[in-house]
Amino acid sequence: MNQPGVVVDESRPIFVQIAELIEIDIISGGLPEETQVPSTNEFAAFHRINPATAGKGVNLLVDEGILYKKRGIGMFVATGARDRLIGQRRQRFENDYVGPLVAEADKLGITRAQLAEMIRREEGSAE
Amino acid sequence: MSAVVEVKDLSKNYRTVTAVDEVSFTVEENTIYGLLGRNGAGKTTLMQLLTGQEFASSGEIRVFGESPVENAGVLERTSFIKESQKYPDDFQPKHVFASAPWFFPEWDAEFAERLIADFRVPLKRRIKKLSRGQLSSIGVIVGLASRAPLTFFDEPYLGLDAVARQIFYDRLLEDYAEHPRTVILSTHLIDEVSNLLEHVLVIDEGRIIVDQAAEELRGSATTIVGTRAGVDSFVAGREVLHRDHIGGLASVTVGRLDPLERQEAAELGLELSPVSLQQLIVQKTNVPAKEFEVKS
Structure with a gap:
């Protein structure tokens, strides 16, 4: 039973989730x-x-x-933070997303060529 | 951080029952604690001992470094809000709030006024005529506005509706952030408070069975659901906290799983779900594994 305003996944420490929320905000530009x-x-x-x-x-x-930390004022986003975070996320992308995608495609008998075609179509719709 | 409460080998025996059974623990300064457990587990007795309202049968209690019994210096820094607070017969809520500063040097009258408005407490009605929820609101207001360095809330919200409970949690967090103090919150509504707590003490049959940081408890158990054969082979050799079977399906709770183990479970087609603090405590203080069919 979650209270409103709380984004909490019970399986992981809350402080890690708070850090991730800030990271997402920095990547999206919400926190320049x-x-x-x-x-x-x-x-x-x-x-x-x-x-x-x-x-x-x-x-x-x-x-x-x-x-x-700026003493007496508070916490600030460091210069270069966004690029570093995006770099970290790119490194994890293959493991976190591509791996499971290919595994599921294999399970369903979707060939790599068909998968590539699907990604191309997604690209088309995004542009 | 320094310890506000130090308890060593503390026991409290009544004629036939041992309410508190040789417990030892410390409570750190400026931390929100959850004191959790089933009815009759010993929570209230323990808090009465810590506030000098009961005498220990054996063992040692130090609150702010001293014994709390008949100790004004300790008690004026302690606020104990209990479920069944009694007031003089003719008292009205305004009398309660007017007399609170005599007991609590840190009393903040302005904060109390804001809380009175938040909880919509009628100031000039006889306390006897108040509803259960309104009575609880008075306790909550006294507990918060007293700003005692050590504040106990023992099931503070009997009869409080969901809105009032949320106000209590929000005001507690806000005020705690500005005026850090030690809060010991005893409640049955574990899911509602689990994110407020920094440390968890679970008492069962008079013994402390969990004394751990809330963040460590989070994710310390996982429930695995799947075919009985699949689950059984996955959990073989692990300590099982809880087990349920129905037909060919099994649901088994075990300790923390690392990412590799989670991946292995996923590959075996098993579902993993986190165990909330409330479920974890239910399982730890419950009768052991129940089975819907005879184990084959």
Whole structure:
């Protein structure tokens, strides 16, 4: 039973999910580089989670150099953070998406050529 | 971080029952704890011991480094909101809020006023005439506005509707963020509070059976569902927390799975689902595995 405002997957630590939400926001441009990110307490209130947990998520990104702290002001998105995050995601893309896609295609008897054709058609619709 | 509460080998025996059975634990400063367990598990007794309302049969209790019994210095820093708070017969809610500052040096009257509006507490009605939910609201308001460095909420919301409970959670988080303090929350509504908690204590039959960070508990169990043969072979050699069978299907809960194991389960066609804190505690404090058919 989730409360409204909470995006929580029960199987994983909440602080990891908070860090991922911030990452997604940085990648999508919602949080541009050198802008201030919401405070730990704002994250806690919005997601209805313990502030210490929210702080742990933010600190995870500080440790990775994605966010940095301006003393007395708050947390900011580091320059170059977006490119680094996109780079990380590209590295994981093959494992996370292409692998399962090909496995499912094989199960259904879809050939690689047919799969490529489907991807091309998707591309067409996107352009 | 320093310990606010230190308990060592604490027991409380009544004539025929042992309500608290040689428990030891510490409570860290500025942390929200969940004290969870079934009815009669010993939660209330434990809180009464920590607030000097009951005498220990044996063992040691240190609250802010001192014994809480008859200790004004400790008790004025402690707020204990219980389910069945009694008030003098002629009292109205306004009398409760007017007298609270005598007991709690950190009392914030402005905050109390905001809460009174939030919970829509009628100030000038006899307390005897209030509904169960309104009575609970008074307790919650006193607990929050007292800002005691150590605050206990023992099933604070009997009769509170879903809206009022949500207000309680939101105000607790907001105020805790601005005025950090130690909160020990005892409740049956585990799913509702699980994300608020930083640390979880589970008591069962007078013993502490879980004393762990909430984030560590999260994901510490997984339920595997699939054909009985498939599930049984996958879980062979693992510690099983819970097991259910119906026909050819099995549902088995085991400990944490690493990504490789999750992948292996997926390849075997098994479904994995996370176990919520509430389910985990139900399983840990429940009678052992029930089976819908005789094990073959």
